[in-house]
Amino acid sequence: MAQNARFRLSLRVLSVLAAEPEKMHTSAAIADELKESAVMVRRTFLLLHKAGLIVQRKGxxxxxxLKRAPKQIGLGDIFQATAGDWFSVGDKALDAWLGKVRGDAIAAMNEHSLGGVVKRLGKAGSKK
Structure with missing residues (x-):
């Protein structure tokens, strides 16, 4: 799955979790709601869990x-959880500089939160 598709799915999954923050949501239920593959939602869960954005329970x-409130989860946090090894060209000097660029991009994205996304989705839903 391409980087932007992982980010997009992660954002959608987190939005579902944010809508009912105290409820445990199964990957199957989220996949059904989002009309996505349950396998892809489970893979997304793994990335988000590894990044410390969600808690998971088996059984x-x-x-x-969500592990934190939606307003405490920055878009940069989500992007970083799904990004993989981007901005790497294999040159030591250039990769060090690109690492700074990546950090700046993540910081800029973190000026906006999952809470803002959920708020905008709610407004869009009320206009239907």
């Missing part, structure tokens, strides 16, 4: 939920 009452 009959298992699933995932």
């Amino acid at each position: 009959p009452n298992g699933g995932a939920k």
Whole structure:
């Protein structure tokens, strides 16, 4: 899956979790709601869990939920969780500089939060 598609799916998954923050959401239920593959949602869960953005629980009452409030999760945090090794060209000097550029980009993205996304989605939904 391409970087922008991973970010997009992660943002959508986190938005579902943010809508009911205390509820444990299964990958199957989210996949059904988003009309996505359950496998891709589970892979997204793994990335988000590894980044510390969600908590997961196994078993009959298992699933995932946000680890922090939506307004405390920056878009840069989400992007970084899904990005993989981007901005790397294999040149030591250039990669060091590009690392700074990447950090600046993540910081700029973190000026906006998942809370803002959820708020905008709510406004868009109310206009239907």
